[in-house]
Amino acid sequence: MHEWSLAQAIVESVVEAANNKKAKRVKTLEVEVGSLAMLDKDIILEAIKTLSESTKLEGAEIKIYEEETKFRCKKCGKTWSFNEEKEEIEKRWEDSKIKDEYGTDDLPIHYFPELIFTMTSCPSCKSKDFEIIGSREITIKSVTIEV
Amino acid sequence: MEIEFKNKLVEKNTAKIKKIIMVCSGKGGVGKSIISYALTKAISKNGKKVGLLDLDIHGPVEQLFFRKRSLFGNKEGLEPVYSDSIKVMSLGFLSKDEPIPIKGRYKEEILENLLSEVTWNSLDFLVVDMPPGISDELFFLSRNFREKLSAVVVTTPSLLSLNVVKRMVKLLHQEKVKIVGIIENLSYFVCKHGEVIRPFGEGVEELEGEKVIGKLPIDPKLEEIVALEEEIDYANTFWNSIKRVAEIIERS
Ligand SMILES: [Zn+2]
Numbered sequence: 001m002h003e004w005s006l007a008q009a010i011v012e013s014v015v016e017a018a019n020n021k022k023a024k025r026v027k028t029l030e031v032e033v034g035s036l037a038m039l040d041k042d043i044i045l046e047a048i049k050t051l052s053e054s055t056k057l058e059g060a061e062i063k064i065y066e067e068e069t070k071f072r073c074k075k076c077g078k079t080w081s082f083n084e085e086k087e088e089i090e091k092r093w094e095d096s097k098i099k100d101e102y103g104t105d106d107l108p109i110h111y112f113p114e115l116i117f118t119m120t121s122c123p124s125c126k127s128k129d130f131e132i133i134g135s136r137e138i139t140i141k142s143v144t145i146e147v
Numbered sequence: 148m149e150i151e152f153k154n155k156l157v158e159k160n161t162a163k164i165k166k167i168i169m170v171c172s173g174k175g176g177v178g179k180s181i182i183s184y185a186l187t188k189a190i191s192k193n194g195k196k197v198g199l200l201d202l203d204i205h206g207p208v209e210q211l212f213f214r215k216r217s218l219f220g221n222k223e224g225l226e227p228v229y230s231d232s233i234k235v236m237s238l239g240f241l242s243k244d245e246p247i248p249i250k251g252r253y254k255e256e257i258l259e260n261l262l263s264e265v266t267w268n269s270l271d272f273l274v275v276d277m278p279p280g281i282s283d284e285l286f287f288l289s290r291n292f293r294e295k296l297s298a299v300v301v302t303t304p305s306l307l308s309l310n311v312v313k314r315m316v317k318l319l320h321q322e323k324v325k326i327v328g329i330i331e332n333l334s335y336f337v338c339k340h341g342e343v344i345r346p347f348g349e350g351v352e353e354l355e356g357e358k359v360i361g362k363l364p365i366d367p368k369l370e371e372i373v374a375l376e377e378e379i380d381y382a383n384t385f386w387n388s389i390k391r392v393a394e395i396i397e398r399s
Contacts, residue, residue, distance in 0.1 A: 002220065002222070002223065002224045004222055005156065005159075005223045005224055006156070009153070009155040009156045010152050012155055013150050013151070013152035013155055014150060014152075017148060017150050096241060096243065098218050098225070098241075099219055099220065100219060100220030101221055101222070106220060108242070110220075111220075111260065112241070112257055112260050112261070113256075113260075114253045114256055115242065115247070115257070117247065117248045117249050117253070118242045118245045118247050118248070128248040129248075132253070136256075137256075140149070140152060145148070
């Protein structure tokens, strides 16, 4: 549950970029969250809104959307999605979950999405030689400013 | 407009670390991991605040030296395991005994997260157990921590090991990473009759202009530290030499 610190880094970076471009304010901000990191997008939205009060980001139109993380096996070509096997992974890695001060249990991929290579393999040939397609964590997709 | 923001988190979560010491080696199997652990322990016993980061992504072992092994999340990220007055982070805490086949660009990303997510808070020293050889990890640290970074390089006295380590030292010079010194491991042992035996060769006093700051003995008791969960000072000849090296690092 590190959504607040991610939000804070996003707000600081966007405000800094806006200042560098001598913008009056930020008009829109788009953030993409990959399903793999299991981030809570409502918390991120709330955090960004709260943290942007009295900055150039205040009042901007903020959009946060989730993108399903997919995988492609480099050996046999099989494509599959994280969401399909999420429940099964949660069960298998139950004892590796990380507790936090809010009482939430998070899988290690919440902090290190790339650990998915440890936690799963290709459903058809069992190889670990697969790649991640699309977003895996959180990225700023677009920012528009008013100069 | 594309904006990178992860670097902000790296800066924030490492801001209060005064010095980062990479423990490097040319080849594997020269004892880099146990030396990293022992140095951390010695620095901690001298009353300093110290952390230990296992950056050997594919073969993390530092978790094995600690009895406490659960990580906790906090508002800022992930709290390192706090055990024996040492803060530790290793992917070994999170991967059971499964392989960690992270390669290519994913490697760079997990390295970034290892530094952006872990909340070290204030430390006098962060000791980093590096993967053997010239690695992405090495470039990653030297790119991100110019000022507070320095290295110790571990070798054995064998000609093969010295040859590889020479290249490593040259690279560190080229990357302008400060070198505290060379540690020669598996240097000698003293037999029952008090005779000093050097089974792997005579070794050197310096390499590419860098001084050898410690010659560590072969101590058969070292293996038992992990196997029997003994304290590190149980391997007393090794421990006595490590303490002297730790003092040199602290003064550096
Ligand atoms: Zn496959």
